[in-house]
Amino acid sequence: MIFSRIAVLAPGLIGGSAALAATQAFPKAQLALWTRRAESVPAIRQLMPNADVGTDPALVRGSDLVLLAAPPSVLPSLVQSILPHLSPTTLVTDVSSIKESVEKAVAPLLQGKARWIGSHPMAGSEESGLAAARTNLFQKAPVILTPASSTSSETLRDATTFWQALGARVITMSPSEHDAQVARISHLPHCLAATLVLAAGTSPLSLAGSGYRDTTRIAGGPASLWSEILLGNRSEILASLKTFGTSLARLTTALEKGDATALTKLLEEAAQVRRTLPTP
Amino acid sequence: MIFSRIAVLAPGLIGGSAALAATQAFPKAQLALWTRRAESVPAIRQLMPNADVGTDPALVRGSDLVLLAAPPSVLPSLVQSILPHLSPTTLVTDVSSIKESVEKAVAPLLQGKARWIGSHPMAGSEESGLAAARTNLFQKAPVILTPASSTSSETLRDATTFWQALGARVITMSPSEHDAQVARISHLPHCLAATLVLAAGTSPLSLAGSGYRDTTRIAGGPASLWSEILLGNRSEILASLKTFGTSLARLTTALEKGDATALTKLLEEAAQVRRTLPTP
Numbered sequence: 001m002i003f004s005r006i007a008v009l010a011p012g013l014i015g016g017s018a019a020l021a022a023t024q025a026f027p028k029a030q031l032a033l034w035t036r037r038a039e040s041v042p043a044i045r046q047l048m049p050n051a052d053v054g055t056d057p058a059l060v061r062g063s064d065l066v067l068l069a070a071p072p073s074v075l076p077s078l079v080q081s082i083l084p085h086l087s088p089t090t091l092v093t094d095v096s097s098i099k100e101s102v103e104k105a106v107a108p109l110l111q112g113k114a115r116w117i118g119s120h121p122m123a124g125s126e127e128s129g130l131a132a133a134r135t136n137l138f139q140k141a142p143v144i145l146t147p148a149s150s151t152s153s154e155t156l157r158d159a160t161t162f163w164q165a166l167g168a169r170v171i172t173m174s175p176s177e178h179d180a181q182v183a184r185i186s187h188l189p190h191c192l193a194a195t196l197v198l199a200a201g202t203s204p205l206s207l208a209g210s211g212y213r214d215t216t217r218i219a220g221g222p223a224s225l226w227s228e229i230l231l232g233n234r235s236e237i238l239a240s241l242k243t244f245g246t247s248l249a250r251l252t253t254a255l256e257k258g259d260a261t262a263l264t265k266l267l268e269e270a271a272q273v274r275r276t277l278p279t280p
Numbered sequence: 281m282i283f284s285r286i287a288v289l290a291p292g293l294i295g296g297s298a299a300l301a302a303t304q305a306f307p308k309a310q311l312a313l314w315t316r317r318a319e320s321v322p323a324i325r326q327l328m329p330n331a332d333v334g335t336d337p338a339l340v341r342g343s344d345l346v347l348l349a350a351p352p353s354v355l356p357s358l359v360q361s362i363l364p365h366l367s368p369t370t371l372v373t374d375v376s377s378i379k380e381s382v383e384k385a386v387a388p389l390l391q392g393k394a395r396w397i398g399s400h401p402m403a404g405s406e407e408s409g410l411a412a413a414r415t416n417l418f419q420k421a422p423v424i425l426t427p428a429s430s431t432s433s434e435t436l437r438d439a440t441t442f443w444q445a446l447g448a449r450v451i452t453m454s455p456s457e458h459d460a461q462v463a464r465i466s467h468l469p470h471c472l473a474a475t476l477v478l479a480a481g482t483s484p485l486s487l488a489g490s491g492y493r494d495t496t497r498i499a500g501g502p503a504s505l506w507s508e509i510l511l512g513n514r515s516e517i518l519a520s521l522k523t524f525g526t527s528l529a530r531l532t533t534a535l536e537k538g539d540a541t542a543l544t545k546l547l548e549e550a551a552q553v554r555r556t557l558p559t560p
Contacts, residue, residue, distance in 0.1 A: 185487050219550045221547075
């Protein structure tokens with residue numbers, strides 16, 4: 001597949017980074033950047049002077065790939081607005097952290113109008129917005145593609161080509177498997193980082209070393225987006241919070257009993273798992 | 281105070297980094313490095329060719345500063361072994377992450393034999409051992425000094441001078457206040473990082489993005505040392521785990537109820553606190 005025109009809708013940290021990376025990966029492609037707010041146009045033009053930038057959904061016309069970078073709740077209306085400008089060969093994907101609800105909301109709208117597959121780039125930061133976008137955000141980052149049973153192998157292949165060209169490591173699984181796995185590896189850490197910040201309080205912040213800094217980094221992320229993500233995957237997250245509670249009870253009991261053997265064993269189990277994490 | 285001879289006992293990540301930083305901060309000082317294990321001597325000599333290195337506690341003789349870098353449980357016997365070689369003007373300090381129990385164990389031994397003050401450099405990493413030592417470990421890192429009521433202002437001043445010369449940001453508080461604050465800002469994060477690793481499990485590790493990576497980094501630390509630290513401060517840690525449980529229940533309830541307003545409010549509170557963290 002040739003990417004001669006690539007549209008990114010609602011470029012913030014993720015979409016903006018994808019647009020920047022795409023200009024490097026596909027130097028001959030024309031970028032089209034759509035934003036809902038006219039006041040965002042100048043900043044986008046400044047970042048990407050050669051792109052078509054504007055607030056008219058017709059900007060997506062002629063695009064080989066359309067990347068929906070808006071929050072999940074906005075996707076249905078956003079997709080509705082671009083439907084007249086899509087062709088059956090257009091590849092449409094998104095960047096949402098939740099996939100089953102997005103699949104249910106978006107796939108039917110695009111049926112027969114374009115080729116659709118969900119994407120979740122596991123890259124990001126506590127920062128947000130276009131100002132935080134950077135060309136190398138996806139280098140070696142996992143991107144999960146979530147084909148449905150109806151997704152063609154060509155659509156999966158083309159989406160894989162796109163994300164790999166941006167430097168990502170592509171992993172494929174069903175939307176529901178995605179939501180179960182990501183609940184544990186991403187949404188649970190977010191819940192705990194936020195809760196830890198609240199529990200640690202503000203008084204000792206001047207003492208914070210790199211441990212606190214790293215453990216809580218993601219808690220600085222945008223609250224409304226994360227609220228939407230967590231609620232969009234709440235049954236899986238509640239299940240992972242239950243598992244977490246069981247492990248935490250094990251640690252608490254070892255501390256209460258002063259049981260050095262049990263505590264060391266638990267910490268060693270965790271350290272061994274953590275050390276198997278592939279280096280980025 | 282002039283640091284003409286500086287002894288570091290049991291140099292690993294922290295002690296080794298302090299020795300490396302001290303050779304830069306005090307270029308005229310003679311470093312003396314003591315290790316319990318004869319087989320460690322060659323590696324220490326290789327890292328610091330100009331230092332006096334050996335297994336004889338008499339190495340500390342003539343030192344202006346003695347830095348005890350061994351785990352807390354070892355400190356009493358280590359201090360006993362060097363007592364004959366100290367002078368009343370020698371400044372002795374440590375690097376333990378727990379301070380009240382160390383103060384009670386070490387201060388009486390050194391009474392009248394040397395000048396003592398507890399130190400806790402809040403620097404470190406998931407790595408451990410001398411191989412992980414680096415000169416800049418303490419740059420801008422918080423170092424908490426924990427004077428007791430009997431500690432002289434000269435002792436506090438001299439210890440401050442030492443750590444500041446190594447690049448650290450010195451903060452002073454009592455041993456008990458230290459243990460309460462550090463329980464929340466360091467020991468609680470460690471407990472949660474380890475528990476999160478166990479709860480997230482191993483299957484989705486290939487999906488891990490920077491969020492999981494950072495949130496769990498410290499869980500890779502040495503289990504036996506951390507077990508000792510956590511048990512040495514367990515009443516404060518159990519109190520902070522209780523506070524954490526209250527915050528976690530608040531988040532869980534918001535998720536269970538699907539209460540977007542409550543969840544966003546909680547996440548926004550956490551994000552606001554996190555954003556006040558001073559940049560390192």
